[in-house]
Amino acid sequence: MREITYAQAINEALRENMRRNSRIILMGEDIGRYGGIFQVTAGLLDEFGPERVIDTPISEAGFVGTCVGAAMTGLHPVAEVMFIDFTTCAMDMIVNQMAKMHYMSGGRGKVPFVLRTNIGAGRGAAAQHSQSFHSFFMHISGLKVATPATPYDAKGLMNTALADENPVMFIEHKKLFITKGHVPEESYSIPFGKADIKREGNDITIVATHALVQKSLNVAEEMSQEGINIEILDPRTISPLDKEAILNSVKKTGKLITADEGCVTGGFGSEIAATVAQEAFDYLEAPIIRVGSPDTPVPFSPPLEQFYIPGEDNIREAVNKILEYQ
Amino acid sequence: MATEVVLPMLGITVEKGKILKWIKSEGERVEKGESIFEVEADKVTTEVESPASGILKKILVPENLEVPVLTVVGVITAEGEEIQEKYVAGKPEIVEPFKGAAPEVLVSAASAEVSETMASEPSGSVRAVPAARKVAREYGIDLSLISGSGPGGTILKKDVENYMALERAEITAPKGKERRATPLARRLAEKEGIPLENVSGTGHHGRVTKMDVLKASEKGKTALPGEAPAETLFGKTIPMSRMRRVIARRISQSAFTAPHIYFFTDVEMGRLIQLRDEIVSEYEDQFGVRISINDFIIKAVGLTIREYPMLNASLDGENIRINPEINVGLAVALEEGLIVPAIPRADRYGLGDIARMRVDLVERSRNGKLTIEEIERGTFTISSLAQFGITYFTAILNPPQSGILTVGKLDEKLSLINGEVRTKQVTRFGLSVDHRIVDGAVAAAFLQAFKGKLESPSSAFIQLT
Numbered sequence: 001m002r003e004i005t006y007a008q009a010i011n012e013a014l015r016e017n018m019r020r021n022s023r024i025i026l027m028g029e030d031i032g033r034y035g036g037i038f039q040v041t042a043g044l045l046d047e048f049g050p051e052r053v054i055d056t057p058i059s060e061a062g063f064v065g066t067c068v069g070a071a072m073t074g075l076h077p078v079a080e081v082m083f084i085d086f087t088t089c090a091m092d093m094i095v096n097q098m099a100k101m102h103y104m105s106g107g108r109g110k111v112p113f114v115l116r117t118n119i120g121a122g123r124g125a126a127a128q129h130s131q132s133f134h135s136f137f138m139h140i141s142g143l144k145v146a147t148p149a150t151p152y153d154a155k156g157l158m159n160t161a162l163a164d165e166n167p168v169m170f171i172e173h174k175k176l177f178i179t180k181g182h183v184p185e186e187s188y189s190i191p192f193g194k195a196d197i198k199r200e201g202n203d204i205t206i207v208a209t210h211a212l213v214q215k216s217l218n219v220a221e222e223m224s225q226e227g228i229n230i231e232i233l234d235p236r237t238i239s240p241l242d243k244e245a246i247l248n249s250v251k252k253t254g255k256l257i258t259a260d261e262g263c264v265t266g267g268f269g270s271e272i273a274a275t276v277a278q279e280a281f282d283y284l285e286a287p288i289i290r291v292g293s294p295d296t297p298v299p300f301s302p303p304l305e306q307f308y309i310p311g312e313d314n315i316r317e318a319v320n321k322i323l324e325y326q
Numbered sequence: 327m328a329t330e331v332v333l334p335m336l337g338i339t340v341e342k343g344k345i346l347k348w349i350k351s352e353g354e355r356v357e358k359g360e361s362i363f364e365v366e367a368d369k370v371t372t373e374v375e376s377p378a379s380g381i382l383k384k385i386l387v388p389e390n391l392e393v394p395v396l397t398v399v400g401v402i403t404a405e406g407e408e409i410q411e412k413y414v415a416g417k418p419e420i421v422e423p424f425k426g427a428a429p430e431v432l433v434s435a436a437s438a439e440v441s442e443t444m445a446s447e448p449s450g451s452v453r454a455v456p457a458a459r460k461v462a463r464e465y466g467i468d469l470s471l472i473s474g475s476g477p478g479g480t481i482l483k484k485d486v487e488n489y490m491a492l493e494r495a496e497i498t499a500p501k502g503k504e505r506r507a508t509p510l511a512r513r514l515a516e517k518e519g520i521p522l523e524n525v526s527g528t529g530h531h532g533r534v535t536k537m538d539v540l541k542a543s544e545k546g547k548t549a550l551p552g553e554a555p556a557e558t559l560f561g562k563t564i565p566m567s568r569m570r571r572v573i574a575r576r577i578s579q580s581a582f583t584a585p586h587i588y589f590f591t592d593v594e595m596g597r598l599i600q601l602r603d604e605i606v607s608e609y610e611d612q613f614g615v616r617i618s619i620n621d622f623i624i625k626a627v628g629l630t631i632r633e634y635p636m637l638n639a640s641l642d643g644e645n646i647r648i649n650p651e652i653n654v655g656l657a658v659a660l661e662e663g664l665i666v667p668a669i670p671r672a673d674r675y676g677l678g679d680i681a682r683m684r685v686d687l688v689e690r691s692r693n694g695k696l697t698i699e700e701i702e703r704g705t706f707t708i709s710s711l712a713q714f715g716i717t718y719f720t721a722i723l724n725p726p727q728s729g730i731l732t733v734g735k736l737d738e739k740l741s742l743i744n745g746e747v748r749t750k751q752v753t754r755f756g757l758s759v760d761h762r763i764v765d766g767a768v769a770a771a772f773l774q775a776f777k778g779k780l781e782s783p784s785s786a787f788i789q790l791t
Contacts, residue, residue, distance in 0.1 A: 186760045227510070227536075253481060254457050282460035285483045286476075323456060326484075 001183060007040045007154045007177040009151035010116075013158035014041065014078065016187055017145045018048055021076065026160065027054045028065045028080030028116075037082050038118070038177045056158040064090035064115065068097045071113040076162065081117040083129045084171065098158060098167045099142030114158075118172040120211060121309050126295035130305075132210075132261040132326030135268040138238045144168045144192055145239040149213035151181035153236055163189065173261075193240035197249070204322055205249040205256050207272050208232055212259035212291070212310060217317045228323065229291035236270055246272060247280045254285030255325065257318045261310055264292040286325035289318040329378035329410055331400035333393060336367040338703035339576070342466070343367035345391040345399060351384045353433040357404060363399070368572050369665050372698045378402045383409050383679075390490065392466050446505055454481035461486045471565055484528070491532030491566055509532035513540045569663040580725040584641075584760040589718045589769050593777045595736060595751045601783045613678035620733075621681045623708060626786065627731060628672030628780040630650050631706060636764050638705045642728035646763055655704030655724060656684065658691040664698065665691050666724055667705030677787065712736060718754040728763040729772075732756035 004012070017188045026041055026048075032055040035042030045053040056063040060081055067077035070194045080088050087094060090185050094115065121130035137145045146161060146168060148154035154172070163167040190196075198213055208216040213234045220230035233249050235242050250256050256276055258269030269290035276288060292313045301306050334342050347364040350356050361373040362382065376382075381401040387399040401413050407482070452469045454462070458481045462469045465486075472489045474481035500664040507515070507522055511534045515522050518539065525542040527534035566574065602617060609617045631638045631652045639648045655668035667687040669680055690696050707724040710733035734754040741750045759769045779786035 254455075281456050283457050284456050285457040325480070325482055 001182040001250075003180045004183050005178050005180050006148070006150055006151045006154050007038055007042075008185060009155040009181075009183045010040050010158055010172065011042060012045070012183070013155045013162070014045060015047065016036075016199075017042070017159065017162040018052065021070070021162070023074065023076040023112075024078060024290065025052045025054065025070065025075055026078050027067055029056055029058055031055060031080050034081055034203075038174060040116070040172075040177070041080065043073060052116075060086050060089035061093055062280070064093040065097065067113050067115070068093060068101065069110055071111045071167075072109045072240045073152040076112045076114075078114045078116060078162070079081070081115060083131075083174075084117045084119045084133060085128050085131050087115075087117055094137075094143075094169075095140050099140050099196060102166065102247060110165050114161045114170050116170045116172065118174045118177075119315050120174040121293070121298040121305055122175050124300065124302055124305065126300040130298035132263075132293060133210075134169075134238065135262050135271065137169045137171070138241075138268065138271065142167070144237060146170050146192065146237045147209050148236065149176070149198075149208075149210050149234050151179065153196070153234070155183050155234055157192075157236060159187060159189040159235070160192055161186050163320075164192070175211050179214070190236060192237040193242050194237075195233050195235045195245035197231060197241035197245070198234050199230065201231035201253070202302050203229045203231075203253055203255065203326065204314070204319060205231045205233060205253045206259055207246055207249075207256065207269075208234055208259040208326045209238065209268060210261055212261060212315070215310075215312050216315055217257050219312050220318060222316075223319060228319070228326075230319065241271075241275075243275055243279070246276065250276050250280045251283045254283050255322050256284070256288045257291060257315070257322060258315045259291040259310065261317055262292055263295045264290050265295045267292055286322045288317070289321060291318050327404070328383070328407065328413075329380065330398045331362060331382075331396050331402060333365060333387070333397045334374055334401050335395045335696050336372070337363065339777070340367045340395060342392050345387055345389050346371060347389055348374070348385055348400075349373070352382060352385050356380065357384050366425050367698060368697050368701070369663075370696050370701055371694070372688040376402065380404050381407075385406070386413060389787060392463065425463040428780075450622065452481065453479060454486075455483060455691060458486045461490075462605075465490060473563060478728050481788055487726075488528055488532055491527070492565060492567075506532065508536065510536045513537045518543045526770070529779075567662055569665075570662050573663050576725055577722050580723045584723050585762060586723065586758050587761045587766060587769065589603050589757045589759075589766075589773050590718055591757075591773045591777050592752050592754050593780050594752050595619070595722075595780065598780050600782045601787070605651055609678050609681070613682055615681040616676070617677055617681045617687050618684075619736075620708075621677050621684060621709065622667055623710075623731075623733065623778065624656070624672050624680050624684065625675075626656050626679055626776055627706060627708060628674075629779060629786065630772055630776040632673050633775055634768060636768055637729040637759070637772055639728045639763050640705075641760070641762055643730075646768065649705040651703070651705065653703045653705045655707040655727075656687065657707060657709040657721075657724075658688055660692065665696065665701065666704055666707055667691055667696050667700045670703060705728070705767070708733065712753070718756050720756055721758050723758055723760055728760040729769075730758045731776075732758070 026044060030037060031041040032045040032053045064079055067079045068119040070077045098111055098113055101111050105245050119132035121167050122144065134147060135143065137143050144166060146157045148157050158170065199217055201220065206216045213232065216232045220232055223230055231249050231253060233245060258272045262268055269292055273288040273290060291310050293308060293310055299308055328330045336343055343365045345363050346366050349364060350362050353623050356362055356376040356379065357503060358379045360376050364371055382400055383403040384401045387393050387397060392674065401409050403409055411697040440725050446675060452474050454469050459464060461483055467486060469481055472481050472485050475485050508529060513643055514536055522534055525534050528538055529535040598619065602619060602622065606617050618728055635648050638652055639646050651671050652673045653668040653670045654672040655666040657664050657666050670681050672680060687700060704724065704727065707730040711719055711722045712733050714737045716737050719732050721730045721732045723730050732755065736751050739750050739752050741748055757769055757773050
């Protein structure tokens with residue numbers, strides 16, 4: 001099968017859907033002529049023209065709000081917010097409008113709107129361009145939150161997002177854009193709320209998202225040399241969440257590590273840990289360990305930033321800690 | 327109509343049982359009276375018959391789970407019949423014993439145990455992971471008996487499982503049966519030439535892991551030739567085997583509830599030995615077994631109890647229950663404990679039959695092949711340490727019995743008879759009785775009558791068939 005990058009996979013999904021569905025328009029900063037800061041929308045302006053691929057001013061609240069209105073009046077917009085950090089400028093639009101209009105109108109208004117943005121540190125972009133607070137949107141009722149970790153998942157999930165008549169936060173990872181993977185040329189969809197077991201194992205479950213999926217896989221591969229079989233589960237959408245798959249995995253292994261790039265406190269891993277503690281308590285054979293970012297702003301200093309980003313060392317440390325209970 | 331399969335009441339003092347094996351599996355057809363599962367209670371294994379014909383629709387209690395007697399362990403339905411919701415989920419249900427059908431002892435003993443466990447539950451003092459607690463709860467295991475291998479001594483799930491596996495292996499594992507082992511451990515053991523049976527497993531369900539084999543091979547290398555493996559026990563804490571726990575519980579119950587009094591008497595054995603020597607070959611031809619002095623002792627006990635029924639009694643609340651049959655138990659020492667199979671109606675059976683039954687029961691005790699009934703039916707016990715050269719000793723009653731006779735070694739003693747120095751062959755017998763049931767004078771009279779029988783064997787045994 002051919003290999004393309006994560007950015008190309010999303011680009012391909014957008015392009016195919018735009019060809020099929022004239023309701024789809026794109027909006028965002030530098031997405032047209034420049035092709036988007038991470039080149040996800042490269043070439044789309046040429047093919048679909050400025051009426052469907054719209055460069056906006058630096059005004060997140062403005063264009064996100066415009067998209068909500070456009071969605072309610074018949075279009076299916078896809079907005080790109082350059083970094084998740086900037087969604088804060090449009091928080092009222094996202095939390096109170098995009099997520100709630102369907103409910104506020106008694107179901108008569110629909111908001112078929114995909115808001116693309118990205119998380120992740122590691123590009124030396126400092127505290128305001130590197131955050132990973134996607135779990136914030138998991139907390140907001142009325143939103144679906146997709147978190148693709150591979151090019152394959154990115155295309156399949158985008159296809160599903162664009163077939164959905166509800167608002168979707170499509171949260172990419174900036175360090176993954178250039179990663180390559182097998183992606184079929186034909187169109188396919190990955191259902192929301194369906195986790196993917198990226199690797200099967202019986203000893204420890206790691207529920208991982210985004211970049212930590214691959215990092216967990218690397219550690220799992222390494223540990224398998226020592227006879228430790230780690231199961232890696234990627235929920236793929238953190239809302240709706242495939243609780244059943246997570247619980248089943250933990251029931252099998254009795255041990256849970258969560259690996260997510262957000263700050264640990266109040267984060268995605270905390271939600272998973274709480275769910276498991278509540279619904280699979282009797283199966284736990286060891287404490288749950290959350291791997292994530294420290295509870296500090298992302299440092300600008302490159303060595304500090306490298307230290308800050310949760311990586312294989314952190315996962316390995318968590319695995320070793322859990323193995324004391326093996 | 328669905329029929330519940332319950333763990334039967336396996337004896338008066340049996341409170342719990344463990345299904346070792348489901349002979350029938352879920353969905354299989356069973357006929358009424360066919361063996362459906364194998365249960366282990368106290369010290370023996372027995373097969374339980376199906377109460378009805380139909381389909382074994384649901385197994386509610388899995389193998390190796392210890393549950394109270396009368397627990398519903400399975401459901402038999404008619405072909406195609408669905409079972410009720412209540413059997414599908416939830417905990418094993420315990421059937422209330424039918425009024426009158428169950429001796430009160432059972433009920434009070436069971437409830438006493440419940441409150442005891444509740445009172446002694448070491449809440450919070452034991453560190454254990456939730457999964458370990460769950461297994462312990464399900465299998466009725468006291469976590470405080472288990473040493474944890476996790477950080478800070480935290481009890482892990484595998485510790486509980488190992489504890490259970492160990493317990494089970496000690497009592498039921500047939501020697502030489504293939505050990506469960508990981509493929510890696512198996513290969514390594516083969517390479518190192520270590521017999522897996524000698525390696526204790528610490529893996530899942532007691533599976534032998536690579537580490538276990540490595541440890542075993544290290545042990546083998548450092549141990550001096552001829553060094554006893556028991557050496558390694560020093561400094562170790564070992565969990566009680568199931569049999570050990572049963573013994574501990576029953577003996578404590580007896581020692582701390584039944585006030586014991588002890589009596590000793592010297593019995594001149596010369597004439598009995600002479601009689602035995604005279605008849606031994608004739609009996610051997612007729613019954614195919616060699617009559618021993620013990621058989622005479624059993625018979626004499628049976629006959630003496632006939633005269634002293636209180637020695638065949640047990641306490642039942644405020645009542646003294648005098649057992650209808652005189653079944654004389656023999657304490658048989660085993661490597662892992664002791665067991666007391668009983669010869670039924672010892673007062674009525676002839677010496678040849680008694681000898682035959684004794685040989686058979688002792689042999690089956692050693693193979694672990696006794697039935698529950700053979701152990702439970704005893705109403706009086708004989709314990710002999712003659713072969714160890716013990717002069718005399720006291721014994722703790724085998725509950726709920728009221729008497730136990732101890733047998734010391736055969737001694738030669740000098741005595742002066744009509745001015746002549748003669749040798750006498752003497753054995754010192756001891757009797758422990760439950761003073762709540764038997765008073766000193768009764769016990770003494772029993773022992774005197776027993777002595778009389780052994781000392782005048784021809785008149786004691788002659789008229790009996």
